[in-house]
Amino acid sequence: xxxxxxxxxxxxxxxxxxxxxxxxxxxxxxxxxxxxxxxxxxxxxxxxxxxxxxxxxxxxxxxxxxxxxxxxxxxxxxxxxxxxxxxxxxxxxxxxxxxxxxxxxxxxxxxxxxxxxxxxxxxxxxxxxxxxxxxxxxxxxxxxxxxxxxxxxxxxxxxxxxxxxxxxxxxxxxxxxxxxxxxxxxxxxxxxxxxxxxxxxxxxxxxxxxxxxxxxxxxxxxxxxxxxxxxxxxxxxxxxxxxxx
Amino acid sequence: xxxxxxxxxxxxxxxxxxxxxxxxxxxxxxxxxxxxxxxxxxxxxxxxxxxxxxxxxxxxxxxxxxxxxxxxxxxxxxxxxxxxxxxxxxxxxxxxxxxxxxxxxxxxxxxxxxxxxxxxxxxxxxxxxxxxxxxxxxxxxxxxxxxxxxxxxxxxxxxxxxxxxxxxxxxxxxxxxxxxxxxxxxxxxxxxxxxxxxxxxxxxxxxxxxxxxxxxxxxxxxxxxxxxxxxxxxxxxxxxxxxxxxxxxxxxxxxxxxxxxxxxxxxxxxxxxxxxxxxxxxxxxxxxxxxxxxxxxxxxxxxxxxxxxxxxxxxxxxxxxxxxxxxxxxxxxxxxxxxxxxxxxxxxxxxxxxxxxxxxxxxxxxxxxxxxxxxxxxxxxxxxxxxxxxxxxxxxxxxxxxxxxxxxxxxxxxxxxxxxxxxxxxxxxxxxxxxxxxxxx
Numbered sequence: 194x195x196x197x198x199x200x201x202x203x204x205x206x207x208x209x210x211x212x213x214x215x216x217x218x219x220x221x222x223x224x225x226x227x228x229x230x231x232x233x234x235x236x237x238x239x240x241x242x243x244x245x246x247x248x249x250x251x252x253x254x255x256x257x258x259x260x261x262x263x264x265x266x267x268x269x270x271x272x273x274x275x276x277x278x279x280x281x282x283x284x285x286x287x288x289x290x291x292x293x294x295x296x297x298x299x300x301x302x303x304x305x306x307x308x309x310x311x312x313x314x315x316x317x318x319x320x321x322x323x324x325x326x327x328x329x330x331x332x333x334x335x336x337x338x339x340x341x342x343x344x345x346x347x348x349x350x351x352x353x354x355x356x357x358x359x360x361x362x363x364x365x366x367x368x369x370x371x372x373x374x375x376x377x378x379x380x381x382x383x384x385x386x387x388x389x390x391x392x393x394x395x396x397x398x399x400x401x402x403x404x405x406x407x408x409x410x411x412x413x414x415x416x417x418x419x420x421x422x423x424x425x426x427x428x429x430x431x432x433x434x435x436x437x438x
Numbered sequence: 439x440x441x442x443x444x445x446x447x448x449x450x451x452x453x454x455x456x457x458x459x460x461x462x463x464x465x466x467x468x469x470x471x472x473x474x475x476x477x478x479x480x481x482x483x484x485x486x487x488x489x490x491x492x493x494x495x496x497x498x499x500x501x502x503x504x505x506x507x508x509x510x511x512x513x514x515x516x517x518x519x520x521x522x523x524x525x526x527x528x529x530x531x532x533x534x535x536x537x538x539x540x541x542x543x544x545x546x547x548x549x550x551x552x553x554x555x556x557x558x559x560x561x562x563x564x565x566x567x568x569x570x571x572x573x574x575x576x577x578x579x580x581x582x583x584x585x586x587x588x589x590x591x592x593x594x595x596x597x598x599x600x601x602x603x604x605x606x607x608x609x610x611x612x613x614x615x616x617x618x619x620x621x622x623x624x625x626x627x628x629x630x631x632x633x634x635x636x637x638x639x640x641x642x643x644x645x646x647x648x649x650x651x652x653x654x655x656x657x658x659x660x661x662x663x664x665x666x667x668x669x670x671x672x673x674x675x676x677x678x679x680x681x682x683x684x685x686x687x688x689x690x691x692x693x694x695x696x697x698x699x700x701x702x703x704x705x706x707x708x709x710x711x712x713x714x715x716x717x718x719x720x721x722x723x724x725x726x727x728x729x730x731x732x733x734x735x736x737x738x739x740x741x742x743x744x745x746x747x748x749x750x751x752x753x754x755x756x757x758x759x760x761x762x763x764x765x766x767x768x769x770x771x772x773x774x775x776x777x778x779x780x781x782x783x784x785x786x787x788x789x790x791x792x793x794x795x796x797x798x799x800x801x802x803x804x805x806x807x808x809x810x811x812x813x814x815x816x817x818x819x820x821x822x823x824x825x826x827x828x829x830x831x832x833x834x835x836x837x838x839x840x841x842x843x844x845x846x847x848x849x850x851x852x853x854x855x856x857x858x859x860x861x862x863x864x865x866x867x868x869x870x871x872x873x874x875x876x877x878x879x
Binding site for chain 1: 573576577578580582583584587636637638642647792793794796797798799800801820821822823824826827830831
C-alpha cells in the first residue's frame with residue numbers, strides 16, 4: 194500500500210531544516226511496511242489536498258509566508274473541506290499562522306488567512322521572540338522539545354496544541370502554544386519538530402494509519418536509538434537551564 | 439575638555455583591561471556612557487573601511503590589515519569578539535590622541551551585521567565591504583532577510599559600498615547606488631550548474647519573489663543569477679577572480695595578478711578577493727597587494743595543523759549554526775582526494791549563549807563526505823545522537839560512521855587506530871576540546 198505525503202512550499206518555506214520532518218515520517222512509515230510517495234510543490238495550483246495522507250508546511254521568511262498565503266488562499270475552500278473531513282496536516286513555524294483569520298505585518302498591512310481557526314496574528318518588524326522550548330501535550334505522553342523563532346504574537350486560539358513549560362506560547366502572556374483543529378496541527382516550534390520528538394511522530398503515524406484495515410502499529414525500537422538519545426539529551430540540557438532560571 | 443577626559447579614561451581602562459585580559463569592549467562601553475556621541479566628535483582617518491556579512495569578516499579584516507601594513511600603512515583594526523559599538527569605540531579611542539585625532543592612516547572595522555546600525559550612527563565608513571548573507575546563528579538572527587533589514591539601517595549615503603556580486607542577497611544593497619564597487623568570481627572549472635546545498639536561498643528573487651535562474655553556482659546560493667520576473671541579476675564586477683587552479687593552488691585577479699594560496703577553500707578565495715578590493719580603494723597597486731598576500735596563512739585559528747597518534751591532523755574551524763561554513767569545510771575535505779578520516783564535534787552550540795537547537799545540522803550537506811577516500815567519520819560531543827541521526831539520512835556507508843559521545847574517548851580511539859590524515863570540523867566553542875588533547879604544530 195502506498196501512502197502519499199505532500200510537502201507544500203518545500204522550496205519557499207524551509208528556513209530551519211524543516212524537510213527533515215518529511216524525511217523522518219517517510220522513514221517511519223516505510224518501517225511500518227508502507228510504500229511512501231512524497232510530492233513537493235511550491236504552489237497548490239495543480240494539487241488536490243484530498244489526494245494525500247499527510248500534508249506538511251514549514252516556516253519561511255515573513256515575505257515568503259505572504260507569498261505562500263496568497264497561493265494557498267486560491268484553494269481555501271478545498272483546504273477547509275479537507276481539514277473538516279479529517280485530513281492529517283502539520284504546519285510548523287509561521288506556516289501555523291496561515292490557519293487563522295489574518296496575519297498583519299510589521300507595517301500594519303493585513304492579509305486574509307485560511308480562517309480554519311478564529312485566531313489572529315500580528316507581526317513586529319523590530320522584535321523577534323526566540324528561545325528553546327519544552328512543552329506538554331494532552332494526547333502525547335512525555336514532554337516535547339523544540340525552539341521558537343518568530344516575530345509575531347497570535348491571539349484567540351480556542352484549542353492550543355501545547356502547554357509551554359519553557360518558552361513563550363502563542364503570545365507573550367500565553368502558555369498555550371499552537372492550535373489543533375481536528376487532525377490539523379499548527380505550532381510555532383520551528384525546524385524538524387518530528388525528528389526531535391519521536392513520540393509525537395509516532396502519534397502522527399498512528400493518526401495517518403488509523404483507518405487502514407488490518408494494520409496495527411509495530412514499535413521498532415532499535416531504529417529509534419539516535420532519535421531517543423537526541424531527545425533525551427536535549428530535554429535534559431533544557432531542564433538544566435530551566436532549573437537555573 | 440570632556441573629550442580629553444573621556445579619551446584618557448578609555449585609554450587607562452584599556453591598559454588595565456589589557457593586563458587582566460578584559461580590555462576589548464568595557465572601556466568603550468564606559469566611554470559611551472560618559473559621552474554618548476563621542477564617535478561624532480573625533481577626527482578620523484581619510485580611509486575608514488568597514489567589513490560586515492555572515493561569513494569571512496575576521497579573516498578578510500586580518501588580510502586587509504596584513505597587506506596594508508606590509509606596504510607601510512599604519513592600520514588600526516579590531517579583532518573578533520569586539521565587533522559591536524563598544525569594541526569599536528575602544529579601538530578608536532585607543533588609537534586617538536588626547537585631542538581626539540586618530541593617528542593611523544586607515545581605520546579598519548569588522549562589524550557585526552545586526553548591530554552595525556548602532557556603530558555607524560555617529561560616523562560613516564568611507565568604504566563598506568559586505569561579504570555575504572547566509573543562514574547564520576538563526577537562534578539569534580532569525581533569518582537572512584531579517585539581518586538584511588537590520589543591516590540596511592547601517593548604510594549611509596556618503597559611504598561607498600563594495601559588494602559581493604555573486605551573492606544575490608547582498609547585491610540588493612547596490613540598488614540605486616551608482617558608485618558601488620563589485621567583486622566576484624568568474625565561472626571556474628569547479629563551478630556547477632546546480633545548487634549543491636541542502637536548500638537554495640537563491641531559488642527566489644530577493645526583490646520581487648520571482649523564480650531565479652543560475653548560469654552557474656560556485657557554492658550554495660553564490661554564483662551567477664538572473665531573475666526571470668524583474669531582471670535583477672549579477673552585476674558586472676570591478677574586482678574579479680578571472681582564473682583559479684585549485685590543484686596548483688593559485689588564483690588570478692583581474693587577469694594580471696597571480697596569487698598563490700596557502701589554503702584552497704573557495705571561501706578563502708572570496709576573502710582574498712575582498713581584501714584585494716579594499717586595498718585597491720585604499721590606494722595600493724595590484725602588484726603590491728598580490729605580492730603581500732600570496733601564501734598568506736591566517737593567524738586567527740581558522741586552520742590549525744596538529745598531530746594525533748600517527749595521524750597528521752588539520753582542524754577546519756567552522757561555525758555551528760552556520761550550514762554554509764560547514765559545507766565549505768566538508769567540500770574542502772572532499773576535494774583533497776587523499777586517504778583520510780573526519781571528526782565532527784558538536785558539544786556546546788555557542789560559546790556566548792546556551793541553546794539546544796540543532797535544526798541547522800539538517801541544513802548541512804553531509805553528503806559531501808560520501809567519498810571513497812574518506813575512511814571513517816567520527817562523531818562526538820553532547821549532540822552526537824543528533825549528528826548520527828543526521829548522517830543516517832545520507833548515502834554514506836553506515837559502517838564508516840562512528841559515534842563516540844565522549845570527546846576524550848573519541849580522541850583516544852582515533853589516536854590508537856590508523857595513520858591516515860585526519861580532518862576535524864568543529865566550531866570555536868568546541869575546538870579547544872580537541873586541541874588540548876593533541877600536539878598542535
